[in-house]
Structure formats: structure tokens, C-alpha cells
Amino acid sequence: MTANSTTDLLREHNLRPTRQRMALAALLFDGTARHVTAESLHDQVKDMGITLSLATIYNTLHQFTNVGLLKEIKGIGDAKWFDTNIDQHHHFFDISNDHLIDIPASSITISHLPASPDGKVIDGVDVIVRLSDKSSQKPSGKN
Amino acid sequence: MTANSTTDLLREHNLRPTRQRMALAALLFDGTARHVTAESLHDQVKDMGITLSLATIYNTLHQFTNVGLLKEIKGIGDAKWFDTNIDQHHHFFDISNDHLIDIPASSITISHLPASPDGKVIDGVDVIVRLSDKSSQKPSGKN
DNA sequence: ACAATGTTTAAAATCATTCTAAACTACTTG
DNA sequence: CAAGTAGTTTAGAATGATTTTAAACATTGT
Structure with missing residues (x-):
């Protein structure tokens, strides 16, 4: 997903394209089905050399869920999972x-x-x- | 469920009939389907004037689950539920x-x-x- | 550029649950 | 039935995931 389409995707959902949201959206919405927890996403992002606070990951996952970009899955293990499907x-x-x-x-x-x-x-x-x-x-x- | 059959029930499952386990077993295994969380059970027990530590509630719920007297239900709300069914x-x-x-x-x-x-x-x-x-x-x- | 508003963050708070180690109780044996 | 031992309970500390707070910071419209 290009930087531009990521920007558009966020704007279409009334989310300002901040550095943090761009990084997470680019990672999540590459067209493949992804299942992440806040922690697992945090680790992935860290591996890419980007530093985001865990609170931002939680905020962003919830915002993406609220605008319909993610789906929350309950009942799996102990943590909350989010699904790009x-x-x-x-x-x-x-x-x-x-x-x-x-x-x-x-x-x-x-x-x-x-x-x-x-x-x-x-x-x-x-x-x-x-x-x-x-x-x-x-x-x-x-x- | 009588005090005696509660004692037997516990013994049959290799659990010592302690005051605490007797109280919880009597409450849970009255033949009706019950769904409890550790907190909800703790509150019920408290309402009966019995004082049990929350740690004991957790221990006991897990022991009852291990011997097949309870079933753990996952994916409901944020807490773990236990089912007498x-x-x-x-x-x-x-x-x-x-x-x-x-x-x-x-x-x-x-x-x-x-x-x-x-x-x-x-x-x-x-x-x-x-x-x-x-x-x-x-x-x-x-x- | 500036104000207004939205966003991020570290740190503290919260909530459910588990762990720890000491006090206590039930069961067994003599 | 006294004493030992093995199983239980407990308060309180620890953990882990998540949320809140309040202050610093970034983005947008004018």
C-alpha cells in the first residue's frame, strides 16, 4: 500500500494521517488477513525501527475498529485480538x-x-x- | 443438596471437604445451571454472610474445573466464566x-x-x- | 503563521488473575 | 487422641493487559 493511498484511507475515515497512524495502517492494510494483539503489533513496529507508545497502539486499534477498518475478536487466549478481515x-x-x-x-x-x-x-x-x-x-x- | 452429599461429592473427586469448598459446592451444585465469575461468586458468598478470600474462590473454581465439576467458558465479556453445565x-x-x-x-x-x-x-x-x-x-x- | 483542535505520550491507575509464603486445617498413624 | 504431615487458605504482593490522565506535541483551517 502506497503512502498516498494510506493517507487517503485514513482521511476517508476522518482520521488525521499522523506519523503513527500511517505506520500502523501501512503495516496492517496490505491486503492480507492479519491477526494482531496490541503487544504483537507493538513488537512488529519496534522491529521496523519505529517507536510508538503502547497507549497509541491501543488508541489506534480502537479507532480503526470504530471506523470499521478492523474487527475485534473476543475469546481468544487472554488478550484482545484485532482482525483485518x-x-x-x-x-x-x-x-x-x-x-x-x-x-x-x-x-x-x-x-x-x-x-x-x-x-x-x-x-x-x-x-x-x-x-x-x-x-x-x-x-x-x-x- | 444436603451437607452429606456435598461432602461425598467432594470426596469422590479427591477434594477435602473444607468449610470453604463445602460452601461453594453447596451454592454451585444445586442442580440448576449456573454461570459465575470469580467476582460474582465472591459477592454471592459474601451476601450469605460467609467470608472467603478471592484467592480461594479462584483456587476452588479451578479445582472444580480440573476434576470435571465445572466447565470454563471463554470469550464472554472480560472475565472468565464457569458453568455448572x-x-x-x-x-x-x-x-x-x-x-x-x-x-x-x-x-x-x-x-x-x-x-x-x-x-x-x-x-x-x-x-x-x-x-x-x-x-x-x-x-x-x-x- | 496562529489559533483551535486533535493526537501522542509517559506514567499512574485499574481490573482480573496468579503467586508467595506464612498461618491454618484435615487426615493419618501410632 | 496426640502429633506429624500433607493439603488448604489467606493477605498481600506481583503480574499482565488495558485504560486513564494530563501535559507536550502535531495537524488543519483561516
């Missing part, structure tokens, strides 16, 4: 290495969902398919 | 009041799950159906 979709989560893989919504068919309670509507459905290594054993329930 | 099942999560409702696994049919990556096996599938109030509007993506 903003389509409705689901995830494989590899518990052996904390890796996420997108599953297009169209690849999963959910049928027979029970009716919502009165006065409630379905806001969304999240499916997480946990993966582990074929060889590894589940721990037995011992104290 | 230990069958494989899914959840409605009402985002307006942080309430959980069980959905039996048999009530949802998931088909066409993509194949797992090489060397990986499916460890489990979690479905969370987010609910909101019929009247409330989704926030529009503004900065």
Missing part, C-alpha cells in the same frame, strides 16, 4: 501456538439455532474451532 | 446485561466445517450467539 467470519484457533486462521462465514452452516428470548435479537454468531496437535493428549481430569 | 454446549450471551443462557449442543447443527490444517485435530467448537435488545441500535462507525 472485517467480513462476518469465524476462526480456527490453534491452542498450541496461539495462531488464528479465518474461516469464511460461508464455509460453515449453522442450522436449527434456537429462537432468541423475548425482546432480544441476535447481534451476531461467533464460532471458534479450537485446534490442537494430532499427537498431543488432552489432560485427564486429575486434581 | 459440563456437557458440551453453546451459549447465548446477552450483551445488554452480561447474562448467559445455555444452548444444548444438540440444538445447533454445524455442517460443512472446513478441514483442519495438516497435523491438527479439532479440540472443540464453541458457538456464542450474541443477543441485544430488540430496540437498541448498533453504533454507527463514527470516530
